Amino acid sequence: MRNIVSPPPERRNILSSYTSPETLRDRSNWYIKLRWIAILIAGIFVFSGSHILNLHLHLTYLTWTLGLLLIFNIGYFLTNKKRRALDRIVELGILKFQMVMDLFFLTILMHLTGGVENPFSFFYFIHVVISSIIFKGKEVYQIAFLAIILFSLEVLGVQFGLLNHFHILSSSEHLHDPVYIYMALSVFCFVILFTAFLASNVTSRYRVIRDELIHKQKQLIVADQAKLDFFRYVAHEMKSPIVTIQSALDTVLSLYKESLNEKADDLLSRSRDRSQQVLDTVKDIVDMTQGTDEKPLQFAPCNVSLLIQNIRESLLDEYAIKQPNIDLRIPDDFEMKTYPELLDKIISNLLSNAIRYSDDNCQVILELIKNSHEMELIIVDFGIGISENEIPMIFDDFYRTAKAREKEKIGTGLGLAIVKRFIDKLGGSIFVNSTLNEGTTFTVKLPIHE
Amino acid sequence: MKNTQTILIIDDDIDLVEILRVNLEHNQFNVLDAQSGEHGIKIANELSPDLIILDVMMGNLDEGFHTAYALRQNPSTQFIPIVMLTAISQETGYSFRPEKDEAFLPVDEFLEKPVNPEKLVDIIRKYLPVSA
Numbered sequence: 001m002r003n004i005v006s007p008p009p010e011r012r013n014i015l016s017s018y019t020s021p022e023t024l025r026d027r028s029n030w031y032i033k034l035r036w037i038a039i040l041i042a043g044i045f046v047f048s049g050s051h052i053l054n055l056h057l058h059l060t061y062l063t064w065t066l067g068l069l070l071i072f073n074i075g076y077f078l079t080n081k082k083r084r085a086l087d088r089i090v091e092l093g094i095l096k097f098q099m100v101m102d103l104f105f106l107t108i109l110m111h112l113t114g115g116v117e118n119p120f121s122f123f124y125f126i127h128v129v130i131s132s133i134i135f136k137g138k139e140v141y142q143i144a145f146l147a148i149i150l151f152s153l154e155v156l157g158v159q160f161g162l163l164n165h166f167h168i169l170s171s172s173e174h175l176h177d178p179v180y181i182y183m184a185l186s187v188f189c190f191v192i193l194f195t196a197f198l199a200s201n202v203t204s205r206y207r208v209i210r211d212e213l214i215h216k217q218k219q220l221i222v223a224d225q226a227k228l229d230f231f232r233y234v235a236h237e238m239k240s241p242i243v244t245i246q247s248a249l250d251t252v253l254s255l256y257k258e259s260l261n262e263k264a265d266d267l268l269s270r271s272r273d274r275s276q277q278v279l280d281t282v283k284d285i286v287d288m289t290q291g292t293d294e295k296p297l298q299f300a301p302c303n304v305s306l307l308i309q310n311i312r313e314s315l316l317d318e319y320a321i322k323q324p325n326i327d328l329r330i331p332d333d334f335e336m337k338t339y340p341e342l343l344d345k346i347i348s349n350l351l352s353n354a355i356r357y358s359d360d361n362c363q364v365i366l367e368l369i370k371n372s373h374e375m376e377l378i379i380v381d382f383g384i385g386i387s388e389n390e391i392p393m394i395f396d397d398f399y400r401t402a403k404a405r406e407k408e409k410i411g412t413g414l415g416l417a418i419v420k421r422f423i424d425k426l427g428g429s430i431f432v433n434s435t436l437n438e439g440t441t442f443t444v445k446l447p448i449h450e
Numbered sequence: 451m452k453n454t455q456t457i458l459i460i461d462d463d464i465d466l467v468e469i470l471r472v473n474l475e476h477n478q479f480n481v482l483d484a485q486s487g488e489h490g491i492k493i494a495n496e497l498s499p500d501l502i503i504l505d506v507m508m509g510n511l512d513e514g515f516h517t518a519y520a521l522r523q524n525p526s527t528q529f530i531p532i533v534m535l536t537a538i539s540q541e542t543g544y545s546f547r548p549e550k551d552e553a554f555l556p557v558d559e560f561l562e563k564p565v566n567p568e569k570l571v572d573i574i575r576k577y578l579p580v581s582a
Contacts, residue, residue, distance in 0.1 A: 244463060250564060254567045255476050
C-alpha cells in the first residue's frame, strides 16, 4: 500500500552498496583464485611447449618469473585471508595493484617466450575482460591502455633492437617484418579497446539489472509486510463484532431454547455455526500474521512437556463430546529455547486435527523423541486419512481434502498452512504419512536450542 | 432461594455487556457494569461486588491488565475473584496460562471469548456457590 511503485530515495545507496569495500574484497579473493589457475595453466604451457613441441624456451627465466608470480599470489592470498574489508579506496587500490602487476608479469612472460612470435598475447584480452568484471568504465579503459602500452613497448623494443629477442621458433623472420609488426599492433590495439568496450558494457548492464532486481525484491518484502499488516488489521477489526454476535447467539440458544419455536431455533443454530466458521477463519488469520507486527515473538526457554500436557487438557475439554484418548509419550520436564506461542499452535493444530478427523472415542498418540540436536514430535491418528494425490496440497492455504470436508462441514483449511509456516519459522520440517481410512502420522522435526 | 450475589462487568463493548447481563441475570445474579478500567475500579471500591468479569482489551491494549493489578493492590478489592475475558490471546504478548504465570497475572480465571454461557456460569459458581 505505501510507496510500492515509486522508487524510494534510498535507491542510490542500493546502487553504490555494490561496490562496497566488502564487495571489492570479495572480488580480490576471486581474482586471487583465478590467478592460481592462470599460474597452473602457464606452467602447463611452458612445460608442454618445451617437452612436447620442442620449442627453444628459456626455462630458467620462465621458472623464475612464474615462481615470482606464485610468491606474489601467496602474498596476496595471505594478506587477504580472513581480513576485514578496508576503506573502499584502499580495496580498489589493492585490486588495481594486482591487475597492473599481472600485466607486467604477462608482458615478461610473453617477452621470454618469443614476443610477437607467441600467441600468449591473447591473454591480454582475458585481463581486460577480468578488469571489466572487477572495475567499471574508466578503470577498464585504463587497464586496456596499459596493456597496449606494455605490448607495444615489448614488440617495438625487440623490433628496434633495444630488447633481447628470445627465439622460440626456428624460422620466424617474417614475423619481424615491419609490416607484420604494424598490422599486429594495430589489430591488437583495436581488439583490446573493443573488448574493453564490450565487456564493460555488458557488465555494467548486468549490474544495473541486478541492482534493479535487488531493489524490486526489497519492494516485494515491503509489499508483503503491508499485506500482512492489512490482513492482521482486518482480522482484528472483524474479531470483536463476531465474538459479540457469537456470544449473543450462544446466550439466546442456551437460555431461551425452550421458548424458541422449532424454526427459530433451527435458524439460530445455523447462524451460530456459520458465525463460528467466520470466527475460526479470523482466528487463523490472526495466527498466521503472528509475530509480524511491532511486538516480536519472544525466544524463550519453554517447558515443552508441560506445554503439551496443557494442550492435552484443553483439547480434552474442547472435545469432551468426542471422548478422545490422547496418549502422550513424552519425557518429563523437557525444556528447550523456542518461540512458545508458535510451538503451542503447531502442536494444538496437529492434535486437534487428529481428533476432529477421527471417530468418537478415538485414539491419538503424541510421541516426543529427543535427539542430540533436534526433537521429533510424532502425532498418530487412526482417522479418515489423506489420499495420496491430496498430500501435496494439504499445507496450502484454505485447502481441505474431500474426506475432511465430508467429515467436518466447518473448517478453515488454514490449520496446516499455519503449522507449516510456524515450523519453517522455527527452522524445522514436517513429514506426512497417511493411508486413506486408516489414519495419518505427522512427524515434526525441530532443532533444539539449549 | 433468591441469589443476591453481585457481579461487576468491566468491558467497553456495550453489546457484550448486555449479552453477559442477560445470561447472568437469568442465573439470578445482580449485574453492575463499567465501560472503563478506571470506572470499574471506582465501582468495585464503592459497591464491593462478589466477582468481577474483566475484559483484557479495552481502549488501550493493556488496560485490563493494569485494572487487574490495581484491583489486587487495593485492600478493599484484593480478594474479589477476577474472571478475565480476552478476545485474542496472542495480541498482548502476555502468557495466558495462569498456572505458569501466577505472579504475573493476578486473575483467577482466564477465558477466551466467546465463552459458552453455561460454561461461564459454571466457572462463576466455582467462586460463588449458590447461597441458601
